[in-house]
Amino acid sequence: MKTASAISAGLHAAVLLWAIVSFTGETFKVTPAQSLPVDLISDKDFSEMTKGVKDAPKPVEKPKPLVEKVEKKDEPRPVDEAKPKITEKKEVEATKNEPQPQPEQKSDPIAEKIKEQPEKQEAKIEPTRLPPRRPPRPPAKQHKFEPNKIAALLNKRDPQRNAAIGDTINSTRSLGTAAANSAARLSQSEIDALRARLNALWNPPVGMRDGDRLQITIRIRFRRDGTLADGPQVITSGSGARYNAMRDSAVRAVLTGQPYTMLRSEHYDSWKEIDFTFDTQAMYRDISLQ
């Protein structure tokens, strides 16, 4: 026993010693990475930001510093760019002419309101100038804001961020991009308001046996004024008293909620048809925790 334990102790000590010696290697060299300012923003904030502000100052002088910084990277370009700038401006004039009829095409009441205020018209046109002044990315102006492609939008913002690292910080409010304005989807706040309204109105039959396994999906076609264009269309199928009671409660909630005034008519294309899925599972989970 003694010899065995002595050997064991000896070996343990040896292993420990070896570990102490061999594990003390060089400390890891960490090259300090250049820090990037990152803002965490919600979808709502994002849609608000990209939407821009109508009464923002015209960004006539502002883009210049941005361009300068880009220019620094590639030396030969500044010479080339200086000339195209003039030619581009001509192009811009051409584009100026194009968007002007746009408000006329719109028969929206909002468009009419815009007409009444000529200053704002200009503001709307101005943003089209922005993209050409950034030679590296001329096609950017064609981007439309799509919630599914937020990543793409984030990439688009890179050049601005590079500039932000430079001497001056761009603190002035921008007009946003024209694309973001025209293609504005149903914003998160509108969806939240719609959801909150239906959550409040929906009176599901509670205490049903296996009630947590029921899901009802209803397709609604809306009119522009927020009322239902036709009867709710139940997409899910089922039968039995429980299904019927659940389905009727969901349909009742949708019917009682109209008109849905929180849905803005300028986004009509994105909410003219909505699928609502009514699901009690989360509620039942809450009840069982009581």
Add this chain to the structure above:
Amino acid sequence: MTDRMPDRHLSFSRRRLLAGAGALALLAPRPAGAVLSIDITQGNPRPMPVALPDFVAGTPGEEQVASEVTAVITNNLQRSGLFAPINPSAFVAKVTNSDTVPQFADWRVINAQALVTGRITRQPDGRLKAEFRLWDVFAGQQLDGKQYFTSPDNWRRIAHIISDAIYERLTGEKGYFDSRIVFIDETGPKQRRVKRLAIMDQDGYGVRYLTRGDELVLTPRFNPSTQEITYMSYGQGDPRVYLLNIETGQREVVGNFPGMTFAPRFSPDGQRVIMSLQQGGNANLFVMDLRSKQTTRLTDAPAIDTAPCYSPDGQYICFESDRGGTQQIYVMPAGGGVAQRISFGEGHHSTPVWSPRGDYIAFTGQARGEFSIGVLKPDGSGERILTEGFHNEGPTFAPNGRVIMFFRDVGPGPFLHTVDITGRNDLKVPTPSYASDPAWSPLLS
């Protein structure tokens, strides 16, 4: 789309082809991102506003009955806790003909989600015809409509049956209004209580006494399939188990069981009764076939096993046992076998009762000097206390398993109460005097 497929695809097995077609069919009506999809996961459960204008009298002289039928339905729906009948004084419209489609706008104004109209007519043969229609006010359509014929003195049952139809259509669960309660009516001073077996409608009306009160009666239980009850009676010493037919009043002694510790309960098919018999310091479970009177032992443990109750499918038994040291609830196969403890909550658990819809077992809990009524799932999960207090005991389920009746004693004497299995809507049941040991009947119809 299949006609565009190249030829080699056609050689695929039919199943694969079908699967492919099915997948395409699923995709076809919903191109990605075309329709905005929103999930509604937090409803706002609250009593549903229902308008119940007085039923129309189809023949002169029936106004009284028509109005009373409406009152009974209103009371039933109100007591269920799931509906909020709107005060008739708020009505802006009057229903004069139950056959025409109502002006839904008039009912939308007062926020009624459902509307019940009806008519009571006396037939030439003297019977009553009761019709009702249930309308969805916002959808503007009829949800249900039925008519019943009955003898005039049976109008209360008709009202209960209509209540059940409304309840079922709007909640998705079967109703429980057309049912009765058998209970122990207690009168006299505390030291010399007279206990009589009594029966009444679930809403407390139509009390009828089934025994005279010269014997001590205890623990009545309904046969789940017929209008028959068993109860224990201490006449001359030994407890006797009686079988009583409520309709005919026929009474039969099932047996003389010395050492009976709890009243027997019927099996779901009503053919057998299960009970607990005391032997020495122990009590074990036995099942008896009512026809052959043959008795089989189910447990043989050095413990007190009592208060057995069948599951609605007759496959399992839940019972109370102190084999683990304290009174807890166990579940075992109906034919005997290994018993599994399911109650692990605080304190003691006793008098388990299996819900008729099978999803819960109700029990009397005892912890911190208080008696509570609670429910747990047959696998032991989801235990929750519905009501707690000085003394609550003897739960019994409504036929639809949604409501539990029990008796509560806060000092002077016991009264019957009901509570929803969600723990809401604790209500006192009107009884002529003190009442205990309720047992809820199956639906009458």
